[in-house]
Amino acid sequence: MTTTSEPPLQLTAGVQLVRPSSSLGVLARPKGDTGWKSWLFTVDHKRIGIMYGAAALVFLVIGGIEALLIRLQLAVPGGNVLSEDAYNQVFTMHGVTMVFLVIMPMAAAFANYLLPLQIGARDVAFPRLNAFSLWAFLAGGIFLNTSWFLGGAPDGGWFGYAPNSGLVYSPSNGMDFYALGLQIAGIASLVSAINLITTVLNMRAPGMTLFRMPVLTWMLLVVQFLLLFAIPVITVALFLLTFDRLFGANFFNVAAGADPLLWQHLFWIFGHPEVYILILPAFGIMSEVIPVFSRKPIFGYPFMVFSGIAIGFMGWGVWAHHMFTSGMGPVSVAAFSLSTMFIAVPTGVKILNWLATMWGGRLRMTTAMMYSVGAVAMFTIGGLSGVTHAIAPADTQQTDTYYIVAHFHYVIFGGSLMGMLSGIYFWWPKMFGHKLDEKLGKIGFWVLLIGFNLTFGPMHILGLQGMSRRIHSYAADSGFNLWNMFATVGSFVVALGVMLFFWNIGVSRRRARGAPPVGPDPWDARGLEWMTASPTPAHNFDRDITVTRPDEFWHRKWRIGPDGEVKRIARAADVAHDGSATDVHLPSPSYWPVVVALGLPLVAYGLIYNLWITGLGALLILGGLYGWVFEPPDDPEAHDHHDDHDADGSDDSGNGASGGGASSNGDGAPADGDGARELAGVGAGLAASTAKATGAQP
């Protein structure tokens, strides 16, 4: 929707100058490029990505504090740090926060920031929808966490098994907050998935065929497809739970004949693809970092891509391995047991390819590389314990023990989070123009790695000894004392590692003041995102990049001779754009995404407390959508009238962000002369994407 007729904005290097305007919308356009307003109303995919990342780090601290509370409670037998009720809330919110409010938005941060850059695009396909995704996610996250102050947080586990999460067993409003909060976050994810898939399918630079895309872009694309098809399933499940709890429906009412397995099936049909939604972005990051610091191309690029796609497909056929002990019958158990063993194959392919990439490479053990290697190692441990779950008789013993807790922390913390930390260290200079301190980073890495293994390694033993998950306390003679103490000590070492990371951000930032700029390509990297200035200017690239092969940027710096020797043919600074372009079309900021996103939690609060608030929220959403639709994607008054961005036929070519939408309607009208046309298009897309409110066709 958005970037169809783009009025050109005068740019100085790295600074977006937005002109004041007051036409067409009910309100004037947001103005300016500094200050909090320029962040609140931005539609720039890079700023949105950074805000996604910042929000994820804040929630990481919240979820981390919850984890520490759990470990304090379990440090010694008969712990009394938390009451049973509080303990249920804390472990539920720890899981919900880490899955939905830390790992997923962190992946969204990388997707937003890097995906357009890696395919050589100007922005995403729908910049305002992108802003809406961010604010809706944030609204959902904050809504969920306000439950702490409104009578108690969700207490039915992150999986929210009904009927245990129904009114009978969970009478507080906590699970309402769970169902409605995740619904809001789900809308954000769904909109974002549609947006990013459209971006990848439609906006690749000239020559950037699908099989020249970086592995990270591929993995993010697979993840968006998983989200696209998994979110509606959890949407239905959450609606049913909400209707049961608020309106007295009978979906999970066992007394009325309901089957308690219904929720489990719906949840895990979403929940297992969700597992790959959490891990594949980290796989993509590791596939970018390891080649750069091994000074080799990724080993078996097609295998990497196809195994990612295979994981995406097979991820739909393994959900019931979460339910081996639910009594669903031997045929189902055998089938899902087999499919679960099969899905280990493409995952194993990936691990082998990372090792083969490193094999014979000239390794540079930077912090980013250490995190990536650490993530490969930790994920492999978690993957191996995962294969033991695939064997149904073994799983029967492991279900609901700490062995499972150990497993999924090794893959999600050890795999996803460490992979993403690797990405943060790797792309930090691209985002902020300075590196994070390497020495502090390496110390932080070792502290984190040791603390992590100290925390979750012993849980394998505890689980095999029979310690149940989610228990509030254990007796002194159960034999769990030693390893629980280990785990608690380890969790505080992890906390120290995370604090070192935050300290590093502060230290590096201070040190960077007055220091020489880091340059476009501090790591001698391979992807297009390094082919522009650091930090990335608002318009990304000064001109279109014509791609002729994978790792285009690297091949512009280096040439491989006939006998295999690698020779430098250009300096990165000469190849990369310097960000000085001054006449680039960018979408204008907008108020409406924030307004519509603000309506969502109001609707949710109203459903719990008072339907009048729901009406108010619905009005806000409806009004916001109409305002959105009547506002052209770009500010007509910011148009220079002397510019014609398609004049030379090569500038921005193939870049839907600038020329695509306007041209796609098959006419050559001046961009600002027919704002109504794309307005209407905006309406259709928007109404479709939110499906909650009505779309207007002006």
Add this chain to the structure above:
Amino acid sequence: MSEVANPPPAVTAPAGAGHASAAHPPTNTGMSHNKVAMWLFLGSECLLFGALISVYMFAKSRLPAGEIGPLDVFDIPFTSVSSFVLLMSSLTMVLALSAITRGEERGFRVWIVATALLGGTFIAGQVYEFTVFYNLGLGYTTNIFGSAFYTLTGFHGAHVTIGIVMLMSALVANLRGRLGPRNAETVELIGLYWHFVDIVWILIFTIIYLFPQ
């Protein structure tokens, strides 16, 4: 390897140069962003309704004996008529798109109003049906069949309603001169959504009404 094809951008390009260049496709797929997004959204909707229909069938199969069920309430002739009405609205939707593509704005308005009216008739039929069912003793909370039936058909009805609002918005936009033949794709996108909702109803009617056992 170098960017010979990409001269540095001109700060001021020659005035009056051709706008939409034929030298390159506007998007990689050749489809507009909006259309790709609409297809993706409809793909996602398939799983929404797929899950809802599965939940309905699951719930119906577990209805305790003796409780009010599908056979006690369904009125197949009535619902057949309202289904026919909804299917005909797809025809008028196609005619509306055809009219606007050919620049016949008056025909467009006639057919878009007809589509909205047929959709509205379907919704009115649904409201009537719900009322009758309720009076027969099937409330939302009565039993598991009631919850599942009203949720599934209610979700579908909400989708039709959103479609009607989109149609009416398109009509108003056209009357105000903001939606003409150039925006035919917008009408096409509304049509895609509308046909999708129709197809879902064919499934619901077949699975829920014609096989009530």
